[in-house]
Amino acid sequence: MRGKTAMKTVNLTIDDLPVQVDENMTVLEAALQVGIDIPTLCFLKGVCEVGDCRICVVEVDGFDNLKSACVFPVSEGMVVKTHTKKVRLSRKSTMELILATHSKECLTCCRSTNCELQTLAEELGITELYYSDESPEEVTYDDKSNSIIRDQSKCILCARCAHVCSKTQGTGILGFVGRGVKTRVTTAFDKSLADTPCLFCGQCVVSCPVGAISEKVDIDKVWDVLEDPDIHVVVQTAPAVRSALGEEFGLPFGTNVQGKMVAALKRLGFNKVYDTSFGADLTIMEEGHELLDRLNNDGVLPMITSCSPGWVRYCEHYYPEFIPNLSSCKSPHQMVGAVLKSYYAEKNNIDPAKIFVVSVMPCTSKKDEAARPELSVNGLQDVDCVITTRELAKMIRIGRIDFDMLEDAEFDRDLLGEYTGAGISFGATGGVMEASLRTVADIMESKELRDIDYTQVRGMSDIKEATLVLGGRIFRVAVVHGTAAAGRLLDLIKSGVTTYDFIEVMGCSGGCVAGGGQPHVTAKEKMKLDIREARANVLREVDNSKDYRKSHQNPQVQKLYTDYLGKPNSQKAHELLHTHYTAKEKFPLE
């Protein structure tokens, strides 16, 4: 929909049904209102609205050629037909052509049974493939990066990945190269993603309708250690995982499956199951005090959060001048890893080298983050393996666990077992800011504030701002999600148009709930529902239900400081919980 304010309606008929809709709607949107399901393939609401694939074609009176419903605007008196013979034959013919360039390895494909192309082929009645293969002569299979695999033989050139990469992420790593049947979606100079300034955010993965871009699957590493009696395997799950895992098992969007998830992890044989929200609370303690320190001692402002590894990579490659603004705090799961291999190891008398930390994350970039050499203590990586929400679902299926039948279970309660409503909020846009404010405001106002719902920073608009008065001082904050929007905000700051004290950036639009490691959602479902909202609401409900809703109230975080770290930003805390960043060239000369 185009962004116009005055709402005017128009009348049209679609398949003889009268329809009255907003004049800014497309034929596709109008059809949806009267329950007419026009098939789409390249369309992805808000991301890829270009009419490339020609599957959504319809007949519009007055035109000889067919129009793509996903981009064709409605108008007064328009007459649309969506399933005439002409339309059906066209869709079928186009589908046959698309399939002619697509690998037929459906049985072994990572998207088998979960592939939009496969579903569509069945829906359009494709029963034979007349045309021989017409794949480009050279197809790339790129599995060099820690996070993402590209298999060009499966690419259908729908361009969803390229659009999300340039439009939402502002990176443009993927684009079209070549002409005619030799056209490919690829990187600059056909480099491996590992050698590009890719953020590994995985938005391309969750935008891809087929198996052309997927996460690097690391579950075999996890199976191996689970069977090794000498290894103490600890798993932690990010806040956003519980908000989406249920989708993999047919549960409705926005179902909180925390209890079943924990039960499944215990069944799989992990020695301990913790919530990364504990790490989030710890992050607030460190980051909050870092912010206060910067405010009180003329430090570099605005301070910008650093828990999103996609955003950190974006900053290092695209806005290195803002590296001094990045909080030096490690991200929450890295903090948990570091605490597990020090404090936890000491308390439980376990050799840290025998502890294997698995993070279940809604994120593909976390895989790359965990491999960063600086995120280690005493030569041990903080986190040994990151698997995505999708991979956890895969493990549950391989483990033949009937997810539906599971009795809810609780996270382990010892040492790192507590978390607050602030900590769990980290999983959605605005959550880190809100959690920070709950702690920072208390400190600046020197009292326990009761009104702690910072609604200004909630919601899905891409740049959100708030101005507060704390401790007699004006305090300006911004929240931004999707790195393209982050880039726009940083440009405004650079040009001096605006300034802030503190900024939350999440690399993915909507935050971690819509991360690149979350379950695949079809374009059709995304058109009907903002899944970011549905998943974020799960976290909001948990937050509201918690007794402790401020990170500094977390008793086990308090105990960690008294027993081990001393106070926030202490030397010990710095050794374990803080890191540094490096400016990186986008395409260094070889």
Next chain:
Amino acid sequence: MKSLQELENLKLQSQKLVNLRLGDRQNSPHKHHVLICQGTGCVSAKATVIEEAFHEHLAKHNLTEDVVVARTGCFGICEAGPVVIVYPEGAFYSHVTPEDAERITKNHLVEGNVVTDLLLEGSSVGDKIIPINEIPFYKKQKRVSLALCGLINPENILEYIAFDGYKALAKAVLEMSPKAIIDEIKESGIRGRGGGGFSTGRKWEFTMNTQADQKYIVCNGDEGDPGAFMDRSILEGDPHAIIEAMAIAGYAVGANQGYVYVRAEYPIATNRLQIAIDQAKDFGLLGKNIFESDFNFDLEIRLGAGAFVCGEETALLNSIEGQRGMPNPRPPYPAVEGLWGKPTVINNVETFSNIPQIILNGAKWFSDMGTEGSNGTKVFALGGKIKNTGLIEVPMGITLREVIFDVGGGIPNGKKFKAVQTGGPSGGCLTEEHLDTPIDFDNLTRLGAMMGSGGMIVMDEDNCMVDIAKFFLEFTVDESCGKCAPCRVGTKKMLNILNRITSGTSEMAELDRLEELAKNIKISSLCGLGQTAPNPVLSTLKNFREEYEAHVKDNKCPSGVCKDLLNYFILDTCIGCTLCTRHCPVNAITGEKKEVHHIDTKTCIKCNVCVEKCKFNAIEVR
């Protein structure tokens, strides 16, 4: 440039530069003008060397003061190039070599005797030179877009001004309201010459009526049809007309910036256009406060990298923006949301070249030419099996027969006309039965061809129509931008079928599939490239289906073109001279001396060497 008066004064002063070419010997300071065609065709045939040779010989004869040597744009009759015209006689020299410059200088310029053996065939009767517009090639032409091509030196703004150049801009800016201009353009009925045929006036009106802080004028010079070079020739021969027209458009719709998008493969056109832009700026005809009005207009060249699809307007705009040249679905149309999202008028070079004259002579002058619904003239690039290959401009409504046989001089070598392809790779093949159809936008479309940008390729009996369809399809397969599946994959699948047909491995059912696929690509592709790419196949399937069937059913190519279907045989008339045996590169021919030889068709690679070598016509291809 401050006023119309100043422009008029400049025109009066400049006229002496060109009077001689109009036959006015009295008011010219020179005795002769030597106009050397320096269009791309003649330049590649050494026109610049010819120019140097003239300078050298004129210096030798001390004639540098008396004789002007001017480079001009294309005269149109490329087949006769390099072309040199000497005024005031109007002697039309063809196939001129650098060596000929000496003779022309000595005999014609010094002694006053026209070198008759170098004159273009048909341009003289005995010693009498026929006026250029009486020469058969020009007789049925009506030159509006090409009026000054070949008449002025495009690198000298004064010569353009001498022919009322920039007077239309002055009239527009000083005497007309934007609405009056658009009404005039609408009334003239001019339709876009780039292929679409949309009303130019209405396009401008949409842009005028769209509110925006910035608007743009874009000239589409991304001419891509194989064999078409009308835009190139206009830019090379009369670049100021384009500048003037774009400024008029800018004034009419409220734009102060224009871009001319030209392919980088047109270095001469680009160079002359840049010279013209610089001169127009020097004369205050571009820039701020043109004719001391509030109107500002600036112009820049943007080079295209040669992708055919960039001729599609939305792809072109993407390319100017620095994006990959791929089309966007319309609406929104560029007139409302174009370059950088701003309202943009985008017209083709030839369309623009008509604008100044419409403003000067009025809408009626223009609409009096042509047919109902297709006013004015159209430039065509004649190519293929035709005598006068080159560039012509004819009034709309002329028949294909007149163009091919009168202007084009008919089919060479006594061969029989078979078909004509109009509209390049987007067009269709028309046959003998269509020859008397008046050419206009609607007639051509109705017959399954199209005007396109004006390519016209003539085929004779030696052409295989399946092969021709394959040729055009190979082009679109290569040039598809890859964005939408029907065009990207579908055209390739069509080509695969055509390849099977021409190699004898197809079957009759595949003809139906080919047609079905072609029709679907036509209705479902995103842009004009895909929507028209099947036309050559569909039109040949319709008009020459029996040729397709002969390939498939009988494994025969009736025109003897498709190599895979041909076999070489030695007839009984062979005397056994062994010449063919000695030249066959694969030793496929055997036979004793003085006995009839034999070709092993399995070994034969159909290279045709034996046919060329045989002195007794004893080898048959069938």
